[in-house]
Structures are given as C-alpha cells and as structure tokens.
Amino acid sequence: MEPSAFLTLFTILFTLVMLAATRISPDVILMGALSVLVVSGVLAPADALAGFSNPGVMTIATLYVVAAGLKETGAIQWLAHRLLGQPKRLKQAQFRVLLPASGLSAFMNNTTVVAMFIPAIQEWAGRLRLPPSKLLLPLSYAAIIGGTCTLIGTSTNLVIDGLLQSEMGVGLGMFSLAWVGLPLVLVGGTFLYIFSDRLLPDRQGVLEQLEMAREYAVEVIVDGKGPLVGRSIAEAGLRHLSHGYLADIERQGRLLTAVPPDTQLSAGDVLIFIGAPECARELRRIHGLRPAGGDVHKLDIEHHRRCLVEAVIGPDFVGLGQTVRESRFRSRYQAVILSISRHGKRLPGKLGNISLQVGDTLLLETAQDFVDQYRYRKDFLLVSGLNDSTPPDFRKAPLALGILAAMVVVSASGLLSILEAALLAGGGMLMTRCVPASKARRSVDLSVLVVISASFALGAAMRETGAASQIAQWLLLADDLSPWLALVLVYILTVAFTELITNNAAAVLMFPIAVSVAEQLGVDFKPFVIAIMFAASASFMTPLGYQTNLMVLGPGGYCFTDYLRLGAPLSFVIGVTSLGLIPLVWPF
Structure with missing residues (x-):
C-alpha cells in the first residue's frame, strides 16, 4: 500500500x-x-x-425544520393520543405502541416520534399500573425499524442515497426500500410483541421524586371548547402525570377534594395540581387545558412565544416584603407568577396576597428572552428556563400534517426530488408559522450534520488512496x-x-x-x-x-x-x- x-x-x-x-x-x-x-x-x-454540500446532508438539515413544525404544533402528540387509545392490558398497550411508532417513523424523524411518545407512554404506564420498562424500549426499536421503510425514515438512508448520487450517479425512490422495510416491520414487530414482555425487566423509570423536588401548585382551567369536556379524569390522562398529581377541583365556587378518577370534567373547572416545576410543562402540552391565572391573559406576548422559567428572588429584588399584587410584578417584568415555592414547599393561598421574600422560587410564564435579559441582573439570584415548555399550537397540527403528507406525495410521485420537496415543506412550515424562524434555526442539529459531512471525507480518503x-x-x-x-x-x-x-x-x-x-x-x-x-x-x-x-x-x-x-x-x-x-x- x-x-x-x-x-x-x-x-x-x-x-x-x-x-x-x-x-x-x-x-x-x-x-x-x-x-x-x-x-x-x-x-x-x-x-x-465536499460532504457539506452533499444532497443527503442538506435534506437531513431541511427535515429538521419539518420535524420542528410537527413538534411545535403538537401534531405528533395529537396523533399519538388518537392512535394509542385506551388499552386495558399489557399486550394491547404494546400493540398500540408498536404500530403507530413504526408507521409514523417511516415519514418523520424517529427521534422526534420517540420524544413525543415517551410522556404519553409514561402516563399510560401509570394509569394501567404497568412498568414503563415493558413499553419504552419496544417503542425505540419499533421507531428504528419503521424508519427503514422509506428514504426519509432515517438520516442513514438519506446519507447513503446522497453518496449513491454523488459517487455512482444513481438514486433511490421514496419507497424503494419498502420491499425489505415492510417485511422487517412485520417480522420485528411480531418478535417484539411476543418476546418483549418476557425478556424485559419489571422496573420503574428513574423519575424525580416529588418530596425532594421544588414543589409548586399549578392551576389550569378546562377549556369549554376543548376535547376534555365530558371526559373523566383518567380518560383525559390527568391521573398519573410524571411530575405532579391532581389535588383538587374548583367547580362553580365549590372545592372538590380527593376526586376519584372517574369524575367527569366540566367546562370552566379549575384543576389544581401539585408537583415539580416540570408538572407545569406537562400540563401545557395537554390539549384542552389553559392557565387559570387571570394575569396570564394580560401578558402582551404572543402565546407561542412564551415559555416557563424558574427565578429565585435575590436581596436586591425591588418588591421584597410586598405582596405579589403590590409589587406590580407583571408590568415590571412582563412575566406572570404561576406558583411560589419557599424552602422547597409550595405556598398555599391566593398568589396575589403572598409576600415575597429572599430565596422564594417563582414559577413564571414569560417571553422566551426573559432568561437572557435577567440572568445577570441583581433582582434574581438564579434564572433558568424549562426545556420544551412553550405550549404547542394544536390548531395548526392538521396544517403541519398536511404539509408533511404533501411532501411525501410529491417526492414519491417523482414530481420533485426529496431535497426539493423537503425544501418546500420546510418553507411551508415557516410561511404558515407552524414553527418560528428562531426555533427552526435552533432545531437544526449542527453536530449531527458535521459528523456526517466529516465522515464523507474519511470515505473519500479510503476510496482515493x-x-x-x-x-x-x-x-x-x-x-x-x-x-x-x-x-x-x-x-x-x-x-x-x-x-x-x-x-x-x-x-x-x-x-x-x-x-x-x-x-x-x-x-x-x-x-x-x-x-x-x-x-x-x-x-x-x-x-x-x-x-x-x-x-x-x-x-x-x-x-x-x-x-x-x-x-x-x-x-x-x-x-x-x-x-x-x-x-x-x-x-x-
């Protein structure tokens, strides 16, 4: 050599x-x-x-934007709740996981699919009293296998197709791999359905314990026009959240405590949850619930430009010793206090009457730039945002799914290449505001693109030398x-x-x-x-x-x-x- x-x-x-x-x-x-x-x-x-200009790499980058649109509109979550249904036994639950996970992963990024299914399956497991270990690994495996059915199902397929185009002058169609991919879904899905219960352990997940977490009380209202009216607490998926629990329901001035899971929800019900800060994030992603705090609706911030933030009051905070109402917190910081935790425990009572002290931890709903704006100010000792806490715009979920379907149909019919169809779909997500440009930019995983593009150089060196x-x-x-x-x-x-x-x-x-x-x-x-x-x-x-x-x-x-x-x-x-x-x- x-x-x-x-x-x-x-x-x-x-x-x-x-x-x-x-x-x-x-x-x-x-x-x-x-x-x-x-x-x-x-x-x-x-x-x-040369790898940085490969069509496969550029297609992957564009599909990140398409996936962000599906995530921001809650389209995958919207589909998941309809496809998963209400199974009664473990085998039914496993079938309800395997089928939609493999099907959805054929047409969208399997990482996004798994990320959106995990909380739904955790809630399932709690409601059915099943260990999540019996469901989550089959979810991952089904998503991986499902991605082999189409050219856009996994980034690996797009990378190899890009190499075929640039090095060999040939390309693959959208469903070229389905001749092998579909049998793999059937064989692999059957194997998982039969053996995952026997081979996987009966083990609970590593969830944060509420006793050791910062504890808040979060209030939400059942939207009269939403899908939860008339459904029971269990059917609505509110009985076993990962980070909190339903404590009380306030209905027409009456306080219902220790409510059973078959209690039906009515329009205007105020649901009071107690739990970790992530509980508020979970509730934001349930279609049919909206924040109960009246001041939330007074924020001069677009709904889908908001996020949840934790802030610890410092000694230079201007409203020390004043109640929340007296401190004019909302107008001063363009943020609304959802709950207050002191010494790790929630503070009961009306928020507006609570006097603020040094060290109080506030759970806020505010603009996405709040953390950057107040991180180094003396008002707060610590400011941190909760990841993925922006509520999805469920109204645009059908639109996002329509854009995805159009991309698949156009590329599968041969009218446009996969890269061209993906570029139009990504542009459609931006133009219809399914995803803001700032979030679309952040959704592109540059580290993955660099790994793929740099790997092309190693392959070229192996070939040329x-x-x-x-x-x-x-x-x-x-x-x-x-x-x-x-x-x-x-x-x-x-x-x-x-x-x-x-x-x-x-x-x-x-x-x-x-x-x-x-x-x-x-x-x-x-x-x-x-x-x-x-x-x-x-x-x-x-x-x-x-x-x-x-x-x-x-x-x-x-x-x-x-x-x-x-x-x-x-x-x-x-x-x-x-x-x-x-x-x-x-x-x-």
Whole structure:
C-alpha cells in the first residue's frame, strides 16, 4: 500500500478508537480526522469539504425544520393520543405502541416520534399500573425499524442515497426500500410483541421524586371548547402525570377534594395540581387545558412565544416584603407568577396576597428572552428556563400534517426530488408559522450534520488512496468467496461499527468498502450498499448506537444488559430477514 493509504487507515482506526472509548464529542473527533487528512495532503480541501454540500446532508438539515413544525404544533402528540387509545392490558398497550411508532417513523424523524411518545407512554404506564420498562424500549426499536421503510425514515438512508448520487450517479425512490422495510416491520414487530414482555425487566423509570423536588401548585382551567369536556379524569390522562398529581377541583365556587378518577370534567373547572416545576410543562402540552391565572391573559406576548422559567428572588429584588399584587410584578417584568415555592414547599393561598421574600422560587410564564435579559441582573439570584415548555399550537397540527403528507406525495410521485420537496415543506412550515424562524434555526442539529459531512471525507480518503480496496481484500478472505457470504460479512461489520460509533459515520465508512467488495467480486454494488443502509439502522444491542435507545434509558429504568437481552436476538432476526430479502430485490 501507498504511504497515504497507511496514513488513512491509521487515521480511521484512531478515529474509531476515540469514538468508542472516549467521551469527546463525535463532531470534534471527526473534524480532527478531517484536518489530519487535509494537512497531510491526502485530500485536497475541496474534496475534504465536499460532504457539506452533499444532497443527503442538506435534506437531513431541511427535515429538521419539518420535524420542528410537527413538534411545535403538537401534531405528533395529537396523533399519538388518537392512535394509542385506551388499552386495558399489557399486550394491547404494546400493540398500540408498536404500530403507530413504526408507521409514523417511516415519514418523520424517529427521534422526534420517540420524544413525543415517551410522556404519553409514561402516563399510560401509570394509569394501567404497568412498568414503563415493558413499553419504552419496544417503542425505540419499533421507531428504528419503521424508519427503514422509506428514504426519509432515517438520516442513514438519506446519507447513503446522497453518496449513491454523488459517487455512482444513481438514486433511490421514496419507497424503494419498502420491499425489505415492510417485511422487517412485520417480522420485528411480531418478535417484539411476543418476546418483549418476557425478556424485559419489571422496573420503574428513574423519575424525580416529588418530596425532594421544588414543589409548586399549578392551576389550569378546562377549556369549554376543548376535547376534555365530558371526559373523566383518567380518560383525559390527568391521573398519573410524571411530575405532579391532581389535588383538587374548583367547580362553580365549590372545592372538590380527593376526586376519584372517574369524575367527569366540566367546562370552566379549575384543576389544581401539585408537583415539580416540570408538572407545569406537562400540563401545557395537554390539549384542552389553559392557565387559570387571570394575569396570564394580560401578558402582551404572543402565546407561542412564551415559555416557563424558574427565578429565585435575590436581596436586591425591588418588591421584597410586598405582596405579589403590590409589587406590580407583571408590568415590571412582563412575566406572570404561576406558583411560589419557599424552602422547597409550595405556598398555599391566593398568589396575589403572598409576600415575597429572599430565596422564594417563582414559577413564571414569560417571553422566551426573559432568561437572557435577567440572568445577570441583581433582582434574581438564579434564572433558568424549562426545556420544551412553550405550549404547542394544536390548531395548526392538521396544517403541519398536511404539509408533511404533501411532501411525501410529491417526492414519491417523482414530481420533485426529496431535497426539493423537503425544501418546500420546510418553507411551508415557516410561511404558515407552524414553527418560528428562531426555533427552526435552533432545531437544526449542527453536530449531527458535521459528523456526517466529516465522515464523507474519511470515505473519500479510503476510496482515493486504495485503502478501501485493501480492506475489501482482507474482508473477502478467499478468492472464491460467494457474493452472498461477502454480503453477510459486510452486514456484520456494519452492525459492529454501528454499535460502537454513530450509525451515520458507520454507514459512510462502510460505503467505499462495500463498493470495493462488489468490484472485486465482479457483481452489482447495489445489494451491498442497501445492506449497509439496513445494517446501520439495526442498532439494538447498546444504548449508544442509536439516539432513541439512549432517550428511553432513564425513563425506562434500563441497564446495559436489558438492551443486550432483547436487542441481540432482535438483531439476529432482522439480520437474517434482511440478508434473505436484499438479494431477491436487488440481485447480484
């Protein structure tokens, strides 16, 4: 091998070790590897940076905006509550999780789908008295498998399609992968339905204990025009919130205490919840509830530009010793106090009559720039915002879903490429105000885009220096190795890379190796490339291989062996099914 090939292999090996064995951010590691290849002269700067203009990478960036629109309008949550329904037993609940999660993940970012399903399933588990560990890992696995059905279902598919377009001059259609993806959903879903209850532990999630949290009382009103009127407390999903509980109901001047779960809600009911600050965030995301505080409606701030903030009163606060009403808090700070906690306990009584003291923790509804504005002011000792506390605009949920459906139809029919359709869909989300431009900008995960784009440079170096051909020779083991066995080896190596490093980086690194294997065998490269797409998505054995696996780790109370116990046999089932079908759809 040439010295440049040795340097490339050493750089890639060192990169893999750093990704697997250190906590350094993957984008930092891969940009460092890119820098080495450019400074050493292995790659010209234009070749090293070509990944940043790849159509697959740009499509992923645009789809982040589309996903933000779906999230901000509560479209996924709106769908989830209708699709999940009210199951009575564990098996029914598992089926209600597997079917919509896999279906939705085929058309939208599976990370967003899992993030929106987690609180709904936690509420489920509490109401049905089921351990969340029986439901959340199957949710992640179903979302991963569902993403293999379409080209936009997972970023890995878009990355490989971008490489096919730029390197091989071919592309895939929206539903090209469905010939293998749909059988995988059926096989994988059946496996999860039968075995997840047996293989997963009966364990509660790692939830914050209310006794140790800052405790607040939060009041909300049942909207007379909302969907909760006439439904019971249990049916409305209010019986078992993750961060609080329903204490009382105030109805037409009467206070109802210790209300049973079958109590029906009426228009104008004031519901009083007690719990951690996150309880207010949970209530904001329930369609049909609105804040009870009269001053909330006096805020001169658009509803969807508000957020929840915690602020600790400092010694220089101008209203010390005054009641909330006397301090003119709303007009002075353009914020409304929802609840007050003192020494970790909520303060009962009318908010307007409470005297403010140093150290009081206020739960506020205010503008999104409040934290930046008052973080370094002496009025407050500490100011911190609650993540994802802006209430969704459910009125625009059907519009956001319509934009998504139009994107899928236009790209699937061939009228526009996936990138063009995604650009129009992202623009549609912005123009219709489904998502503000500021949130759309923040929704784009630059670290993921940098990892993918920098990985392209490593793949290009392997191809240009001949390192990929050398690895392919080592992989083939013997000159007379059959194409199917070579396909198995490529699949297994990709799965191993995916479990150790990020799925997108694994796919990009394996792409030139797979093409070289096909060239040396004298067969079509497509089955090998398609195998990479499915193998890079088949990350079930560790919480680190795929982001959704990591997201359910805490809420499900899982440990590493739980992933291995269910994920290892699932990986085998998915692998056997994929390797059996791929050569039939894309012959050698």
